[in-house]
Amino acid sequence: MPDLGPPPERLTVHVGQVRRLIGEQFPRWAGLPVRPVARVGWDNFTFHLGDTMVVRLPSAAEYALAVGKEQRWLPVLAPQLPLPVPVPLAHGRPGADYPFPWSVNPWLPGEPASTGRVSDPVPFALDLAGFVAALQKAGTEGGPRPGKHNWFRGATLRTYDAQARRALAALDGHLDVGPADGIWRTALAAPWDGVDVWFHGDLAPGNLLLGDDGKLAAVIDFGTCGIGDPSCDMAIAWTLLTADGRQAFRERLSVDEATWARGRGWALWKTLVTCARTVGRTDEEAANARRVLGEIFSG
Template sequence: MTMHDDQVDVTTETVAALIRTQFPKWSGKTVRLLPSTGTVNAIFRIGNDLSARFPLRPADAAEALTCLQQEARASAELAQVSRLPAPEPVALGEPGAGYPMPWSVQTWLPGTVATETDPSGSDAFAEDLAAFIADLREAATRGRVFNGEGRGGVLTHHDDWMTECFERSEGLLDVVPLRKLWGRLRELPRTDADVMSHRDLIPGNVLVAQGRLSGVLDTGGFGPADPALDLISAWHLLQPGPREVLRKALGCDDLEWERGKAWAFEQAMGLVWYYAGSNPTMSSMGRRTLGRILESVR
């Protein structure tokens, strides 16, 4: 089952044909589709040191190219400020061989994603995660502010989406207490300025080795946002003990901590119903995160 009704199919044969025509220097490398719980791109290995990312949902080619160029700049910027390994942009491909949009090539980062090895009980992982978030927060915004897309701005701007999530979740979740909780979380105030943020620190986007954070993925969203946004990782990735380790290491006050919970709640509510049939791992992650949040308010 595909994850999106309008999903664009990408095959290994298509990717190999695109490489032969656009990047012949890589034509001798083996192309392999990577199993992934990701929802935005199909990802293929190119040999041992490269990966190619193909957007799954159709978009105007010119607009998609602008988006990929922006993501490449963001990925390069994050790689410069991160103490951890992160993918670096290598090239942008063009539509062809039946695939209608531009696509991107990055360096390949070896490791095991947190969806496959659970670091949630590791204090050391929590300390690594806090240090990574702190590095990003210290990076210069250069006068940039949140661009208005996705999470990271104003919580109440997501009310319409949350209304849809509650309606779609009837029969899947006990919606009544969830509505009440959002009613409180959405009103949390914010006065602090934007900081640089990964913006999607979920299990599928972090690499783990021996209970430590060993790398980060999907860095194209790096940009200014609510300082609390990267705290979604506390709820998506950590059990209560390590969660407190992360909070202490970052010095979060009560308001910032609660806003991080609000952003995690907003994301998790969408994951449960949207991916209930098409991506059980993502749907289950949403359920687990909601459970952690509800347990924290009891």
């Protein structure tokens, strides 16, 4: 198993740096205002550039590994997909005391998905499944294999076995870990047929944008994309979709039992880690993790 090591050491980026980077490397945009986006992510710092673009700067060396991949593959994938994705407009280089490559992307409007914002859960699930199906049909020749660039999405779930086991141990006494242990063991034992397909790798609510009508409008953040086992993209069935939506999603994609079990495992791994980190807390993150765990236990 790969050594995942400690969490990356993140740096900080401020508006002045972004202005200098733009002025030095893309002077045609130097007069545009720069301001932070309202919702700050973890892997990247994102700033509005004018009204129609964003500057996206990795927060650590490990996250910077995805920049070249997105620059190379999003222009190839985008024409094959039924929803807008952030095809890069420019490829930045280190400068202005910022050490990593970075991107200028189009600003895709929309609000992050949530159960309360989705207008109709079953059509939403079907639209999302249609996007995943189209992505899986894209040609894989030369595509990026699982690795540090995407935290081994598309590889075996055993990569995260030690993390899951530590979380289960930490949660023992706070919840009934028996069902979680059984689901995890089933996921680890579920075989993959070895056929590479494209996956997004992080179909999280924050990367699914809704239009004003509450329908799926765009998919963003392809930093963990690659080719390999697509079961990691099934995790969204438990982290966001309703029970009816989950069934519609699975049927639209014709997901077999083994892939579904591995996808449930991907959802469980991350949820267990969050639950262990938020033991005793009552904030939104802790409540959402407990909600997702209930969805995972429900099937």
